[in-house]
Amino acid sequence: MRIVYFILTSAVTIALCIILNSKVLLPAPLGRLLSPQEGIWQNAEPVNEDFNANLSVKGLNGKVTVYLDERLVPHVFAEQENDAYFVQGYLHAKFRLWQMELQTLVAAGRASEVVGEVALNHDREFRRLGMVFAAENSLKEMEKDERVKGECDAYTAGVNAYIESLTRANLPLEYKLLGYYPEKWSNLKSALFLKYMSYDLASHEEDFEMTNAKNYFLPDQFKALFPTYHDSIDPIIPKGTVYQEPKVHPKTPATADSLYFSRDTVSAEEDNKADKANGSNNWAVSGTKTASGYPILCNDPHLGLNLPSIWYEIQLSTPEFNVYGASFPGAPGVIIGYNDSCAFGFTNGGRDVRDYYEIKFKDESRKEYWFDSAWLPTTFRYERIKIAGKPDMIDTVAYSIFGPVMYDKSFGGKRTSSTKNYAVRWKAHDASDELLMFYLLNRAHNYNDYTNAVLNLHTPGQNVVFADKAGEIALRTQGEFPAKWRGQGDFIMPGTDSAYMWQAMIPMDETPFQYNPERGFVSSANQFPADTVYPYYLGRDYPLARGIIINRKLHSMSNITVEDMQSMQTDNYNIFGEMVVPLFIKYLDMNRLSPNARKYANELKGWDKRNDFNSRGATVFYFAWQHLRDTIYADEYKNAPQPISYPLDFTVMESLLRDSAYSFIDDINTPQKETLEDMVAAALNATAMDCEKLDEAGTMDWGNFKDTKISHLLKQDAFSRLHVPIGGGEHVINATKTTHGPSWRMIVSLEPQTKAFGVYPGGQNGNPGSFFYDNFIDQWAAGKYYPLWLMKKEEAKDKRIKWVMNFSNS
């Protein structure tokens, strides 16, 4: 009998261990996960954690000392140059390993390995876009340069030194939760991360949406909805700049009018799009406009706001260079920052460098395609996609002369019909050596060094701002861009004719730039890089508002201080509201509004045009504008094919200001002719319904309505910061939206003793169990900054230094 009991209880014990160690019965392996000695509790970092350490690791050439300050920012002092990158890799991994690896898995189309089949469409989309192909091309270019290769090798060795020290207990929390283990790092992973940034910044296009719009609307309608010029344009390089005679003259194909610009060519349907709002502000003012007499440089890149943050602050110091700033976990060097001589920053160029070509295959085998009156052979790339809990999938992607045939019968990405084939030509497929640019910028002393550095940036195209202690300021709209004939790549192009290919790149010496301009400042906010007198076609899709308000402010300012720049960088003035509200007032007839709508209309009239947290007017304006757009266009768009482009806010605004009889105002479904008064009344009555609901819920204040949140990369609210108290929004310098906004704010005053300030909405430690996980967010939301400290070695005893890590070779 006892034997039976023994067998029974032993079986129960073993069963408990198995169940609690797996997901067989439970949603998570609770025993393993909650074990105090190896589970998530090991990630509960003591609030008084001691980060002091003496580490001996393999691969260092000399000694490295890391001083960690009170904000957990490391100040890395290395005797040997590449050792600084080794330790940067080690620190990135120590504080951000899970995020670093996840980003590269996402970039490589390998997310399914971790999260399962839900990511399969994403993975196929990325493989078919040629992300890995592109990263491999870039890696070859990177490794050609000994400096970059040395830097990357050291960085990779540093990451791997940390990975080797991992135990079950100190594995990052998310690995424990999802049940997988980090791979070894490699230079290819850094290349993949950088390619992910190219995807984020330089993959935006609306070729399918615009093709549909072109086919659906009459030519005159199309021209009115999608103009290539706006009256209010204030380009990065000011109007009136004279450009040299172009060296490249792209030829419009003879068949363009009949085949390309005509209606009824191709019809299509993308679900996976980089955020169009990936913008940024940067500017530099010269000493003539500042109180100190020295330049001030400012930059705030707008990206998706996540935890752990995309940025990690660091100082790298070696006998050759000394730089401070924001780095990308996943790549060596400082990306946006300053050194002893100068400062540098970026905004997105936003040019269209991704085009589609319709491919005509000979047959189902996809082995040959028609090109310039001959059948050309394709090559195939076999993409093996591992899927957690399922068998692998092999996706066979055909490559044409343009690039990968991204959409075909087996994969339409929710964008295309199943019968057609589209190849993608993306500038990011070409080699680009961003790391060499950052390497050289980190070491730059003057304008010439800056220019030599940025010329290495091909993709993603960026507006690179510069200022130095000699008093010079500059801004280049840098990148290698295809010289397009007017309209090229706005729509899907025929893939059967070489005349439609990109014919040449715009020579680098024809890049619009400004160097010590008379107006005393340079600036960019993703608007048009140049006026239409620039001899090359620039496309049509740029945000315009922030550039206008930034330039207006900088024009009028003098005796500028760092505090002035701080309040400007966090300013909530809505210039678009300033332009549009008078339009509402002009066409407003109170008698046609419901009693409630009158109340909200008065709030709109009295609005101070500021998107402050407590503003009610900003919320009214938001709805009024959305509804005005809807009432104007809903009838014309009713039967439109999907997906389709909509006109830019600025196009709509300018059209209405110019012409109150704008043809889209009339509701085509009614016999009578509607007027702008009708539209405004309808929009405000609809606005009142939305605002009433918000008032009932108590969330009418702009900040509550917008409800900014900073999400953990797994979109788990428990690890995210919700309801962040901050104003701002689209068309506002403080471009903070719900999940998107200023991901790093930096201001550098290049006085003899540099004064620098910065903040990002996150924290240095990516571990959700750390005090340092999200400790900067409140400061960021309040529009405040931390002083940035380019530490000198002699300052090791400074009271800001809390911990010291010593690295030596083992």
Add this chain to the structure above:
Amino acid sequence: MNNSFVKFLIILFLSAALAFGMGMYFPWWSIAVAAFVTGLVVKAKPGTAFLGGLFGLFLLWAGLVYYISNNNDNILAHRFSLLMLKQDNPLKLILLTGGIGGVVGAFAALSGSLLRSIFSKP
């Protein structure tokens, strides 16, 4: 103090100490081995072993976790309880952790004790 209460305390402390030591080198389920061995070597009634293993491992896990979480200002426990229990309740998460340790400890110690009884009595 009666004999079985002393046995209970011995099993409680021994299983906790052994589990803690093994936990430094082996996966979490080594607590089952620790409690089993304790039940096997300490002569006690099966019921006493069960309770000894239960409280031993409950107190070890809940105690360790309480100490860890306290040093952490409960930062992780707040977040993780929200994720797992859908409520912000660090104490519940700590008790749940202790409970998991306790249940495994109890059945393992009972098994050990039963095995001992098979051999000690003909």
